[in-house]
Amino acid sequence: MNKRSKKFLSLLVSTMLVGSLLVGCTTNKTAEKKTTTAVTQTEKTKATYADGSYITDAKWLSQNLKNKDILILDARSDKDYAKGHIPGAINVAWQGFSNMEGKPGDKGWGVVLSDDKLSEKLSAIGVDKTKNIVIYADNKSGWGEDGRFVWMLKMAGIENAKMLNGGFNFWESSKYEVSKEVTAPVASKFKIENSNKAGTINTEELAAKLGKVKILDSREKDEYNGAVKFGEARGGHIPGAINLTFNSLFKEDKTFKSAGEIEAIFKAAGLNKEDEIVTYCTAGIRSAHLALALRMMGYNNVKNYDESFYTWAKDASLKVEK
Known part of the structure; x- marks a missing residue:
């Protein structure tokens, strides 16, 4: 092999070595970038609740x-x-x-x-x-x-x-x-x-607080609008109540929605973490679930009205809206 051929072969091998090093470096950086991206995406999509x-x-x-x-x-x-x-x-x-x-x-x-x-x-x-x-x-x-x-x-x-x-x-x-x-x-x-007992409120206490607290009706929309489905004395809702069904916080698979999604629902309902909030339903069951969801999101001043609409509707001295 003449000197010219040897020189060409040496140059070719060197080029290949450098190329392989560059490819390896690029691959490692790409893999590192993908890993970093995956971690970031996991953190972003993770449903983190206040509690x-x-x-x-x-x-x-x-x-x-x-x-x-x-x-x-x-x-x-x-x-x-x-x-x-x-x-x-x-x-x-x-x-x-x-x-x-x-x-x-x-x-x-x-x-x-x-x-x-x-x-x-x-x-x-x-x-x-x-x-x-x-x-x-x-x-x-x-x-x-x-x-x-x-x-x-x-x-x-x-x-x-x-x-x-x-x-x-x-x-x-x-x-x-x-x-x-x-x-x-x-x-x-x-x-x-x-x-x-800090997490509960009775009828007399709630009646005295009308207009001073945020009231959430956790029943279905038709109940809120006046449908009598479970033997209530009257249909309708407590004056000033906001309809927010407890199961609207579930995803299709029936697990809780992400913290961001739930917070958006609460904000759309006009809620703030400083508010005193009272939840109710027909008998204090759905409303207890909603009260926990609120606490889970950091809305800590919340009470479940467990006498709920059964008792409110039967008391003729209390107003009902439709």
Whole structure:
């Protein structure tokens, strides 16, 4: 090989080496850029709430089903429970923990039981402060019963109670385990020591605050406009109430919308975090769920009117709008 050929070959090899180094460097930078972009996008799309302690997700629960420190409560009907439920779940109904004496609209009907009676009921299903309690309902057609239970438990001093994000609908559609085996509760010795009533308001208190608080009607639009669907004495809504259905905060898969989406809904309703807010529905169930969603977003001065429209509509001295 002559000198000219050797020189050409040496130049060719050098060029190839430099090229390969440049390609490798470019590939690494591209990969690094993609990774950085992916992390950024994840952070941007992550649903971050002011207080995420009110919910837990199905994946976490599925990984902890065998954990003895978890108490799972199924707040759906007994018929739905019998068709299939999350393994280990105990079937409960909000009525069993509320005053059912008399009939809807009677003073005190539907409100949470007294501390002594509620302590007995909660002990019977194994509630205590050492357990993580997860409650779920039917987020597709239910009334937000899981929210009612968590709201009630918070009042009773149980801080480690959470709603299952998406409810049974999301659990089932995600193909997590479903059982028909009935779980018998193991009783505890729970006793309410200092109940917190700051999250509730009665009829007299609300009537005195009309025009001074933001009132949210968590029922469906037709109920707000006057439809009588559940035996209410009158149709319509509490004067000045804003209609904001509790399930408007759900995505198609029945999990909560992102923090940004929920905040936009609250802002569109004219809410500010400094406002004193009262939620209501027919019997304080859907409104309890909405009250928790508000707290989850940092609207902390919120109360659930659990006597709700049943009681308001039956009192002829109180005005109703349509």
